[in-house]
Amino acid sequence: MSRIRLAIDASGGDYAPDEITAGAILGARQYPIELTLVGQSEQIEACLSRHAVDGLAIDIVDAPETIELDEDPVLAVRKKKDASIVVCCELVHEDRAEAVISMGHAGAGLAAALFTLGRLPGVDRPGLIVPYLGFRDTYLIDAGANTEVLPQNMLQFAIMGSLYVERVIGITNPLIGLLSNGSAPNTGNAIGQQVYALLQVSGLNFIGNVEGFALPQSAANVIVTDGFTGDIALKLGEGLVTELLKQAEETAPNNESVAALVDRLQEQHIYARSGAAPVLGINGLIFIGHSRSKAPAVAGAIGNAIRAVEGGLLNALRDGLKAA
Amino acid sequence: MSRIRLAIDASGGDYAPDEITAGAILGARQYPIELTLVGQSEQIEACLSRHAVDGLAIDIVDAPETIELDEDPVLAVRKKKDASIVVCCELVHEDRAEAVISMGHAGAGLAAALFTLGRLPGVDRPGLIVPYLGFRDTYLIDAGANTEVLPQNMLQFAIMGSLYVERVIGITNPLIGLLSNGSAPNTGNAIGQQVYALLQVSGLNFIGNVEGFALPQSAANVIVTDGFTGDIALKLGEGLVTELLKQAEETAPNNESVAALVDRLQEQHIYARSGAAPVLGINGLIFIGHSRSKAPAVAGAIGNAIRAVEGGLLNALRDGLKAA
Numbered sequence: 001m002s003r004i005r006l007a008i009d010a011s012g013g014d015y016a017p018d019e020i021t022a023g024a025i026l027g028a029r030q031y032p033i034e035l036t037l038v039g040q041s042e043q044i045e046a047c048l049s050r051h052a053v054d055g056l057a058i059d060i061v062d063a064p065e066t067i068e069l070d071e072d073p074v075l076a077v078r079k080k081k082d083a084s085i086v087v088c089c090e091l092v093h094e095d096r097a098e099a100v101i102s103m104g105h106a107g108a109g110l111a112a113a114l115f116t117l118g119r120l121p122g123v124d125r126p127g128l129i130v131p132y133l134g135f136r137d138t139y140l141i142d143a144g145a146n147t148e149v150l151p152q153n154m155l156q157f158a159i160m161g162s163l164y165v166e167r168v169i170g171i172t173n174p175l176i177g178l179l180s181n182g183s184a185p186n187t188g189n190a191i192g193q194q195v196y197a198l199l200q201v202s203g204l205n206f207i208g209n210v211e212g213f214a215l216p217q218s219a220a221n222v223i224v225t226d227g228f229t230g231d232i233a234l235k236l237g238e239g240l241v242t243e244l245l246k247q248a249e250e251t252a253p254n255n256e257s258v259a260a261l262v263d264r265l266q267e268q269h270i271y272a273r274s275g276a277a278p279v280l281g282i283n284g285l286i287f288i289g290h291s292r293s294k295a296p297a298v299a300g301a302i303g304n305a306i307r308a309v310e311g312g313l314l315n316a317l318r319d320g321l322k323a324a
Numbered sequence: 325m326s327r328i329r330l331a332i333d334a335s336g337g338d339y340a341p342d343e344i345t346a347g348a349i350l351g352a353r354q355y356p357i358e359l360t361l362v363g364q365s366e367q368i369e370a371c372l373s374r375h376a377v378d379g380l381a382i383d384i385v386d387a388p389e390t391i392e393l394d395e396d397p398v399l400a401v402r403k404k405k406d407a408s409i410v411v412c413c414e415l416v417h418e419d420r421a422e423a424v425i426s427m428g429h430a431g432a433g434l435a436a437a438l439f440t441l442g443r444l445p446g447v448d449r450p451g452l453i454v455p456y457l458g459f460r461d462t463y464l465i466d467a468g469a470n471t472e473v474l475p476q477n478m479l480q481f482a483i484m485g486s487l488y489v490e491r492v493i494g495i496t497n498p499l500i501g502l503l504s505n506g507s508a509p510n511t512g513n514a515i516g517q518q519v520y521a522l523l524q525v526s527g528l529n530f531i532g533n534v535e536g537f538a539l540p541q542s543a544a545n546v547i548v549t550d551g552f553t554g555d556i557a558l559k560l561g562e563g564l565v566t567e568l569l570k571q572a573e574e575t576a577p578n579n580e581s582v583a584a585l586v587d588r589l590q591e592q593h594i595y596a597r598s599g600a601a602p603v604l605g606i607n608g609l610i611f612i613g614h615s616r617s618k619a620p621a622v623a624g625a626i627g628n629a630i631r632a633v634e635g636g637l638l639n640a641l642r643d644g645l646k647a648a
Contacts, residue, residue, distance in 0.1 A: 248589065
């Protein structure tokens, strides 16, 4: 069996290229894989030279351009053929890699994936699925890729999310909840009520409407929403954890027990978005992580990508969508 | 000047009637007011008999019926004329009280207010404004009264919210933010983009779109959203604070510093929704508090109601809406 090959966006993220390179090396030591680091090659070489990399299958593809946060991602992706995220997607498109991992700009990642790899058959709107802030076995889809959706799109988020957490995360027969403003079947906005009806006959393990409490309480494994609400839920949660832990430190300064507690909760709930989240519905595997990801998160994302390749996620999604 | 008269729903809330009665007494000791406790009169009398109430202007109006959580609030309010929340609203309607305070079922409170008092001129959709989980000077409207809204409704939420925090909370020239999935002007869903355009020319101190982070970070004083998103943002935040503090206690059991910290953060962020939040846009003043409110929260709500009456909130809302 040939080794799995992954393309890593070495220029994406707040700690690129140092932490991305270090994370790639961690991953290459842990798994029998081939990695291609994509970005400014001189910088990547300098990073690699500071580590012991003998025997690791890591090569470099030069991609000198970068996409800035204030650029329109769609325009930028079309114009900058040598941007690292575009080159990463090209490597998958040309079958020179089996998945992309990027800690860079999520909008640019999505645009590059759509532009280069396209969508799975029948998918209008790929969705971003994220582990919800490290709360146990709780995934949110769509976490921000699509501001406006149709009921059919949200049904597909549920189907794809269910397959992902089953195949890649290993949760058997995952519970699917629809995020709503009440738990009764007749709650929800107009689109939510249509999605509810679709989910009831979907064959998924649908537990009904779930309220905002459900995300931190892990009341379902896959919590389905539109990307507008999902983006707000994700950023609100992240801001709230951050603010609460900041207040904890300010309330009890110089207290070792509290400092240790804060570190632990921060590790679990803020940096746990590490690893990386796949965009589901793209005709290829792409994982996008938190821009603040450091080396262990990159290694975690490599683990996720490997499980997705080995679990046959893309074919499972194709089949699952066809059957729906 | 005659004293302000308030109607208190003594049967509403998880700790009714004991804590509601105790809170009313606290309020009556603190402020020169007249209070009417509305509910099952024998129970209320028994509660009152356990306190020193000499010299306090507290009377009782019997209202033997209660509305259960699983009842349809609109149907229940029409059927149960002797429910405490309905009688409270009647007292305001008949000018026998200037405001209602209830810690009971929010849906029933809204339904009773709409049915008995009606709406302010020009208002299609009253909105619930809540202090966001005790984060400094941050109010969310609509926190759950309206699942579906039109742009004009959300503009009115902003106008009414701005007047409320200025007149009652005392924040001068409050910052108004529109909850969105990005901070740029062109983010947001279709309705949000229309609301953005209305807010820009509203004369309000509109700071633009704000993301989920804005709620815990207090980036605006009034954060405007629809009641679907607002309900999710509120319950998500409450669930997250609760869960995080539970994990803090579990991570460091029997640690006094951590226990004290948890108590303090719980007090600030969970019970701080106490006081009570007004439904803005009703042709009368009604404050609805958290069902878990205890006596100090009831006293806080009395303070809010007094400031609303003294600040001329209802007339300010009438004028502000007319000018828009």
